[in-house]
Amino acid sequence: MSRSYNAVTCGECSLCCKLMGVSSINKPVNRWCRHCTKPGCGIYHDRPRDCQDYACIWLQSHEGEGLSHIEPMALELKPSVCGGILDVTKDGESLLVHMNVGVDYRKGELGQFIKRFSMIPRRVIIVEGVHRKVLWENTVLAEWNAADDDRQEFLLPQQVTPA
Numbered sequence: 001m002s003r004s005y006n007a008v009t010c011g012e013c014s015l016c017c018k019l020m021g022v023s024s025i026n027k028p029v030n031r032w033c034r035h036c037t038k039p040g041c042g043i044y045h046d047r048p049r050d051c052q053d054y055a056c057i058w059l060q061s062h063e064g065e066g067l068s069h070i071e072p073m074a075l076e077l078k079p080s081v082c083g084g085i086l087d088v089t090k091d092g093e094s095l096l097v098h099m100n101v102g103v104d105y106r107k108g109e110l111g112q113f114i115k116r117f118s119m120i121p122r123r124v125i126i127v128e129g130v131h132r133k134v135l136w137e138n139t140v141l142a143e144w145n146a147a148d149d150d151r152q153e154f155l156l157p158q159q160v161t162p163a
Ligand code: SF4
Pocket: 003, 004, 005, 006, 009, 010, 013, 014, 015, 016, 017, 054, 055, 056, 057, 058, 059, 079, 080, 085
């Protein structure tokens, strides 16, 4: 089973306990969970199922779960290091990057990774607070504020697939 916090592999990282929402405990996105001990979970053995089942791509690459075909990702791409959490959309078609607000997704190893992925070409969706941005071939195809726009997020093939 994947874990949102694995003491061995996640180490000092707890970024998903800030950026991700956990509805069963009314934890909003972009706010530290009240149970987070930074690092670690204060209710580890009783943590919600959502937390038990979550593992970012960086963690999966190191634990050989889910994405066992990919090589362990560089330390520079660890969420606690780069400030972003790599994930995939529900349809499995796009790279989803949850950014810690204030961190530039274009910088460093993360920026290079995102650029390479978008140039395959594949869709990349950047989530930063309420801001959403869709990249394709390193170009911004769509950008919106989720607080003002209730379009169905991450499932916008007609808007993000180039003609
Ligand atoms: S963001 Fe990834 S590496 Fe960091 S604590 Fe969560 S699952 Fe572990």
